[in-house]
């Protein structure tokens with residue numbers, strides 16, 4: 001049988017953590033033959049640590065055969081020790097009346113600390129997924145704070161936006177989500193993201209031709225996907241948790257086990273593709289194989305798409321500028 005791998009999860013006692021940990025421990029993320037050791041991080045305060053103990057009791061009570069070990073931590077320097085995978089879920093959510101600059105600076109400090117800890121103690125091959133918002137910029141900060149780790153090992157979660165777009169396109173075209181290929185989401189995990197079905201196909205047929213309605217694209221589809229998080233909060237009274245955890249599982253599973261030639265969306269540091277400046281943590285279409293992702297190249301960017309890409313890029317560059325003094 002395989003040697004256990006170490007999976008660190010931050011914000012482990014939060015909503016997403018509660019929907020995520022059980023699926024990691026049951027083998028849905030890394031495979032049904034891959035034992036895992038969970039290294040769980042929460043803020044050191046008594047309340048969250050106690051809640052984390054409760055979650056760990058429930059994990060024990062599942063008697064998952066693949067769960068080879070479990071640890072609770074209050075410090076990233078111990079939580080990330082030798083970790084092979086790090087899912088950075090915990091962050092400071094925006095509170096009412098909080099300025100964007102304040103939010104960026106609080107999270108900046110968290111992700112500088114976590115990036116430095118990964119740099120110091122994690123496996124040299126650690127694969128990092130940032131879920132905590134602002135996810136792209138937090139991933140950028142962690143990457144910049146971990147200069148001894150490969151920059152391509154830092155990623156941000158755009159997969160929830162990708163999955164939301166898939167289900168909207170399936171509903172519009174009367175097709176099944178599993179039949180849709182070559183859809184992607186460009187840019188920031190925020191309402192500025194650009195979900196793009198121009199290249200998408202269903203059984204080889206063009207989705208764009210099937211829909212053939214640019215008014216729907218611009219005025220219904222993009223706002224629906226972009227504001228879906230707010231719509232969930234409005235309906236549920238709480239932000240997306242199970243769907244976010246599901247997207248994190250999808251992201252990591254495809255990165256590690258491969259996408260079999262299919263496009264998926266990952267937020268990854270640009271190398272200059274599509275005119276996105278180097279290191280900007282940007283949602284791109286990628287294919288994955290052998291534990292590596294590759295950005296899909298050579299796609300045509302029309303005027304409407306360029307305008308949308310410029311807008312989401314501008315937002316990311318403003319966020320980067322807002323944390324530059326911290327780095």
Ligand code: NAX
Nearest residue numbers: 011013014015016042043090091131132133135157160244
């Ligand atoms: P919760 O508030 O339920 O849980 C967050 C947990 O993180 C809390 O238990 C808190 O104590 C912990 N935490 C805070 N700072 C920490 C730190 N420095 N180290 C370790 N733990 C820390 O939020 P939840 O609903 O689980 O959402 C978590 C994050 O995901 C939020 O930032 C949220 O905005 C973000 N999301 C990102 C999405 C994406 O697609 N990228 C979608 C879903 C979600 O909104």
